[in-house]
Amino acid sequence: MSSVYPTRQPPAVAKAHVAPNDLPADADIPDNYIEYTLKKDKPLPPIQWANILNELNWLNVTVICVPPVIGAIGVCYTSLQWRTALFSVIYYFLTGVSMTAGYHRLWSHRSYNASKPLEYALALFGAGSVQGSIKWWARGHRAHHRYTDTDLDPYNAHKGFFYSHVGWMLVKPRRRDGVADVRDLTKNAIIKWQHRNYLVLMLFMAFVLPTLVAGLGWGDWRGGYVYAGVVRLVFVHHSTWSVNSLAHWLGEAPFDDKHTPRDHLITALATIGEGYHNFHHQFPMDYRNAIRWYQYDPTKWFIFSMQAVGLASHLKTFPDNEVKKGQLTMQLKKLREKQEGLVWPSDNNDLPVVSWESFLDQATKRPLIVVAGFIHDVSDFLDAHPGGRHFLTKTIGTDATTAFFGGVYEHSNAAHNLLAMKRVGVLHGGMPHGSEEKAIPPSQRLRIMRYNETGSPYTSSGSGLEQTDDEGGLMG
Ligand SMILES: [Zn+2]
Ligand SMILES: [Zn+2]
Numbered sequence: 001m002s003s004v005y006p007t008r009q010p011p012a013v014a015k016a017h018v019a020p021n022d023l024p025a026d027a028d029i030p031d032n033y034i035e036y037t038l039k040k041d042k043p044l045p046p047i048q049w050a051n052i053l054n055e056l057n058w059l060n061v062t063v064i065c066v067p068p069v070i071g072a073i074g075v076c077y078t079s080l081q082w083r084t085a086l087f088s089v090i091y092y093f094l095t096g097v098s099m100t101a102g103y104h105r106l107w108s109h110r111s112y113n114a115s116k117p118l119e120y121a122l123a124l125f126g127a128g129s130v131q132g133s134i135k136w137w138a139r140g141h142r143a144h145h146r147y148t149d150t151d152l153d154p155y156n157a158h159k160g161f162f163y164s165h166v167g168w169m170l171v172k173p174r175r176r177d178g179v180a181d182v183r184d185l186t187k188n189a190i191i192k193w194q195h196r197n198y199l200v201l202m203l204f205m206a207f208v209l210p211t212l213v214a215g216l217g218w219g220d221w222r223g224g225y226v227y228a229g230v231v232r233l234v235f236v237h238h239s240t241w242s243v244n245s246l247a248h249w250l251g252e253a254p255f256d257d258k259h260t261p262r263d264h265l266i267t268a269l270a271t272i273g274e275g276y277h278n279f280h281h282q283f284p285m286d287y288r289n290a291i292r293w294y295q296y297d298p299t300k301w302f303i304f305s306m307q308a309v310g311l312a313s314h315l316k317t318f319p320d321n322e323v324k325k326g327q328l329t330m331q332l333k334k335l336r337e338k339q340e341g342l343v344w345p346s347d348n349n350d351l352p353v354v355s356w357e358s359f360l361d362q363a364t365k366r367p368l369i370v371v372a373g374f375i376h377d378v379s380d381f382l383d384a385h386p387g388g389r390h391f392l393t394k395t396i397g398t399d400a401t402t403a404f405f406g407g408v409y410e411h412s413n414a415a416h417n418l419l420a421m422k423r424v425g426v427l428h429g430g431m432p433h434g435s436e437e438k439a440i441p442p443s444q445r446l447r448i449m450r451y452n453e454t455g456s457p458y459t460s461s462g463s464g465l466e467q468t469d470d471e472g473g474l475m476g
Pocket of ligand 1: 144243248261277281
């Protein structure tokens with residue numbers, strides 16, 4: 001690794017305390033690693049019809065494409081017994097959960113601690129899912145989380161649904177996966193054992209064991225092989241791969257929308273509970289993908305049950321307070337979009353400041369009234385006023401603040417919001433101290449503002465303005 005990146009040594013202190021072969025794989029990467037690597041390492045040429053035969057990964061093509069063909073032929077010539085059907089579903093969940101609770105949440109993310117018997121079981125049934133060894137799988141998955149949606153992400157969702165689902169395995173990788181530290185996995189005896197014996201374990205768990213169970217159990221050797229072996233494998237394959245494709249494409253982003261991961265029930269149903277992928281990418285070390293009890297996450301229930309029987313411990317959860325912050329941020333973002341879709345009253349700074357004398361003068365030419373320091377032109381509302389035209393006409397050329405805020409009638413929030421839309425000027429020195437709240441229409445009291453937006457336009461009210469700028473009739 002170190003020859004590939006610029007020579008930048010890890011801190012001497014860190015180096016002095018670790019054996020050379022125990023240095024993290026990412027110990028000496030540059031700070032601009034993604035940008036640097038994408039620029040420096042040239043990718044293999046794009047896949048085209050002309051080069052596709054040379055660029056295919058034939059081993060993966062065989063592993064991925066042959067089972068569906070054998071399965072389809074086998075189903076046509078093998079009747080399905082109910083015991084075999086039931087066993088196939090159970091075996092689908094056993095091998096599938098070994099991917100989700102084992103390969104994914106335990107080994108890729110260390111979201112809980114598993115006892116040795118549980119680790120062996122997950123490693124064995126995980127091999128029956130025929131998706132490579134734990135070590136290979138988890139390294140790729142850690143790169144996926146670290147470089148999500150970039151070309152260092154092995155199943156970059158920006159390359160399309162098919163590529164992120166299965167295409168990335170069918171061809172030779174266009175570039176090397178981003179670096180990810182897997183020292184914890186290389187030290188794990190069970191992972192080493194699985195990696196060393198992967199081929200034998202895979203063949204036995206994927207095909208031999210299901211055939212034996214159905215054959216010895218109820219005499220259905222062929223059904224065991226076809227349904228619990230091959231067809232079940234095809235389902236497990238596409239279930240796991242849907243986490244990279246469907247879960248980065250379908251649904252909502254309730255926690256963060258910076259990247260492609262999404263939450264959706266359909267994905268959860270297809271992936272044994274990995275469908276709350278937006279949550280997962282935000283909080284990858286959480287043993288849950290679904291945080292609500294009613295959401296479908298059997299993998300979470302499995303891990304929780306393993307804890308209950310003493311086979312798992314130290315289940316990690318992210319602080320609920322921080323989870324809620326993520327949700328609130330996204331909710332506010334949506335509300336902000338709604339807010340920006342509406343028309344709001346003119347900003348203080350856009351309105352002319354008008355003296356009392358000028359106001360009186362101009363009110364003789366058009367229906368102007370003062371409320372809470374603002375001058376309003378009510379010409380298009382005289383006949384629409386629910387209390388009658390006369391109530392408005394008698395306040396023309398006057399300060400109607402007291403009447404509007406309850407002196408005559410306690411106007412509704414809607415009335416206040418509507419009135420604010422008719423602002424045409426700010427009265428110089430027109431708002432008495434302490435009544436600033438009346439200047440802010442109810443619809444704007446909980447306004448959503450970005451951190452870099454300086455205060456409300458109403459924080460500097462008309463009363464604070466020193467100069468009028470309407471002596472020449474700007475307001476008109
Ligand atoms: Zn993902
Ligand atoms: Zn993950």
